[in-house]
Amino acid sequence: MSTSEKFVQMVLAIVLFYSVMAIILLLTQRLRSRAGERVQAAAFLGPSLLLIGIGLLYPAIVTAWQSLHGAALFDPPFVGLDNYKTLFTNPQEITVLRNTLLWVVLTPLFSTGIGLGYAVIIDRARFEKFAKALIFMPIAISMVGASIIWKFVYDYKAGGSEQIGLLNQILVWLHLDTYNFLLTDPWNTLFLIVILIWIQAGFAMTILSASIKAIPDDIVEAARLDGVGGWKMFRYITVPSIRPSLIVVLTTITIATLKVFDIVQTATGGNFNTSVLAYEFYRQNFVAGDQGLATAIAVVIFILVTPVVIYNIRQMRKLEGR
């Protein structure tokens, strides 16, 4: 295909999509009755639900079914709950669970905290756009680029040799011994978490900044006239106003953290007690080829999200109630 053909295909697809949507909406917009509301809901929701059903729900069910099967890549035998037994009797899994917990607690807290603080501080500042672009950059750099960025930070050579890693070079400048950041458990996990915080803070900042800007000016002005400023403004006006967004950001980062495997993959390959559930899933599925065990891990990850889901439902109910 030539370049122009590709663009024609693209425009065609977009036009096709919007025409179909427009027709659906036009057909349903006149309906006002109670039943009509249902038809309209179906028109608004239908396409999304159909795609999610095919692309996510169906594979999720297949996955749960596969987790009851053996390791073979093709036509594995049924083994019942054996995979789960393996998972919970393996002593290494305890470390994996501990690491996963560390990731899931620390990453959302720190990324959101830093993102929020930065969004507030930089709001209305002179170089706001540029300053935000700087924090945003890590999330815009692809994972392959990020892996090299952090190689240049954590790389280790013995003292006396020329350093490639920035942190060890700083240690050398301070006349301290160099340190192998990725080797010693459990600190190595913390150093890996720093990478994800570095990436996710930009996400938190962008969403929260948009949300801060949506706080009605009159509320802020009223508070300001009452002499509220600085920390109090932050504590009593900003945070409560963007509370729903904060929960959204925390939730999103938590779920993303549970799924992140590429940092562990590129940095340590899960060695030195740094593995997390998502990486174990990836590894069993695609490297060691044990699909039964891999899907069992995926199911466990799914179960781990339940508390987050329940918390969000409660928040929604509260909002609904007031």
Add this chain to the structure above:
Amino acid sequence: MRSRNTRRWAAAAAALTGAGLALAGCASSDSGGGGSASGTWPGEGKSECKGLEQLADFGDLTGKTVSVYTSILPPEQQAQEDSYKLFTTCTGAEVKYEGSDQFETQLVVRVKAGNAPDIAYIPQPGLLKTVVSSGSAVEAPSQVSDNVDKWFGEDWRNYGTVDGKLYAAPLGASVKSFVWFSPKMFADNGWTVPETWDDMLSLTDDIAAKGIKPWCAGFESGDATGWPGTDWLEDAVLRSAGPDVYDQWVNHDIPFNDSAIETSLDDVGKILKDDKYVNGGFGDVNSIATTAFQDGGLPILKGDCAMYRMASFYAAQWPEGTDVSQGGDVFAFYLPTMSDEFGKPVLGGGEFVTAFSDRQEVQAFQTYLSTDVWANEKAKATPGGGWVSANKGLDINNLKSPIDKLSAETLQDPNAVFRFDGSDQMPSAVGAGSFWKEMTAWITGESTDQALTNVENSWPAS
């Protein structure tokens, strides 16, 4: 459309299997595939197509395309594609090349989903077996089988054979039993290339006495961290216990932690787990685990270490401008033997041409790749070096780089006993799992006994 075609071909193939594959063997004019050849081949009478007369069996393939999926990436991809031009000239068919750094995982995904490529270059016999077990791989045509008999050794044929049937002919090869060193540094210090393992150990001591760490090593490789350790152990097993024990070990006829293996790993440990000997330019023994194998040999350039055991393909890792030759900045020597008892064991790897379709053009391409003509064509198309084949028809003079010549000589040496990388043949739970993991744990302090026992325990039951 694709799926319907696939189904028809599958039906044709099934019918043929039912007929006992008689067609495949009896007439060379019918290649045993789905459909018969039509037209005369475009190579008729062309001088450059000499030696490729087998391709006439497939007729005129003008307008047809063959899709190839592989792990071979740029800059090597360019040489691969260049070497297919002759195929297009002689058959008319085009080759659509696709390389991926996640070939192994993506191939399984595609095969499972029924979207397999026409041809895949599979670098592990273990993966080949898995893919064949899916039922979607197609047996190699008789022309390929003839060529493999003619140009490759029995051992190479076996690695492409599953359940007694030849599925895949070998493509490229790499030699893993190499030690990289700096000829200049050796000459300046009066060191000579060791001829035996013991010589190598005393050379190690000599170098260490000068205050230079003799060895460097790096096990880090992302997902595959630990594999350089498995290569070290495999080389040691071949040298101390011999190829037969090696085969039994790889096939799990003896336990993974057999005493012979334990001895071999201790031999490796005498070099790699001694802070006096490693890890030049990086640090102590532990630093091996976190040093990328790509970076592992680079301190040789600065004189921070003297030797790095790594496969022939490490040639590509040296920065541009490095003189890789006898008497140059860096070169490799054959990892010496421990005794004469087992000949000259060579540990290596390679890719196997696996087909998922029996269309005429696909079989023609398989045939082309298994000829001596292609091997030499490929050598000529690789000016930068970095490619050899175990094809006996490969003329060493066509190879451009000194290290490729050394690799080809090593492979073609009559005393050579070739063995394929063991971890690539073991079940993936071991070969791409516990073996890598335990070698990494071993280098960071785990005992030999514990490491081998852990791998043994992880061996799948069936």
Add this chain to the structure above:
Amino acid sequence: MTGVVTDAQIVDAESTPPQRSASEAAKDALSSRTASIVALVIAVIWTIPTFGLLVSSFRPEEDVKTSGWWTIFTNPSFTLQNYKDVLSGGSSQESLYNNLINSIVITIPAVLIPISLATLAAYAFAWMDFKGKYVLFIAVFALQIVPIQVTLVPLLKLYVDPPFNLMPLAGRDAPAGGLYELWISHTIFALPLAIFLLHNFMREIPGELIESARVDGAGHVQIFTRIMLPLMMPAIAAFGIFQFLWVWNDLLVALVFSSPEVSPMTVKLVSLVGERGQDWQLLASGAFVSLIIPLIVFLSLQRYFVRGLLAGSVKG
């Protein structure tokens, strides 16, 4: 918004009398100076690693692999070779240009389609009344956790061999070279998060606004297009930025669903590193080449993050 108002009232009650506002202002100024310093420190820390990569992308291969990037200040040596290698795509026949076009062609629909669908769905979840709303919303929300990896094989199977004799979207004769599989897949993977995010933003829009519009006789479609869409622009822009990034930087979906003809930049860049990762220094320049367009998108969409959209609408 009642919650906010209550909090503001608490502040009212507690806050200091207006006559101390001068000192308050001084305190403000002081704290804003420390705040600026904190912001500066964060920005520097956040940028140094990337800056190191930028420097490395201009260094010769041997230097990158054997010495730290900061040595360039004491021992400068620059080269454009890494950029030349990346832009030429490591092959004489296909340059990176093709992949850049592919990335653009893949990304634009893969951003527009899910955002449009998700905005509609979010509206339905937020402001429509129907049975099973909660259960559906929870299901959609929870499905965020499904790892993309487990969906690949079932989806690809469907594309290759769809039921009801539909046209196959993958394989040898895929329409538009397989672009449809990419667009649909990206849409599917984006929807749960997009619906979740946009729904939460939409809930924040005051109900009175909707009520008064309904009283005026507006239907859902009118409310959606005339009131919701303009008010949602900051949220849509914010999500749009991220969806753009995820698709732009995606490697996994592209590896599985794109044929070589339509493969995006990420696939090409990764392959430049070579089979055994020998040319990893090229990833440095590659990362910056592929960063340019996302940064432009970010900077240009930022203008949608405007203050007071909502306040204005409430007054009006």
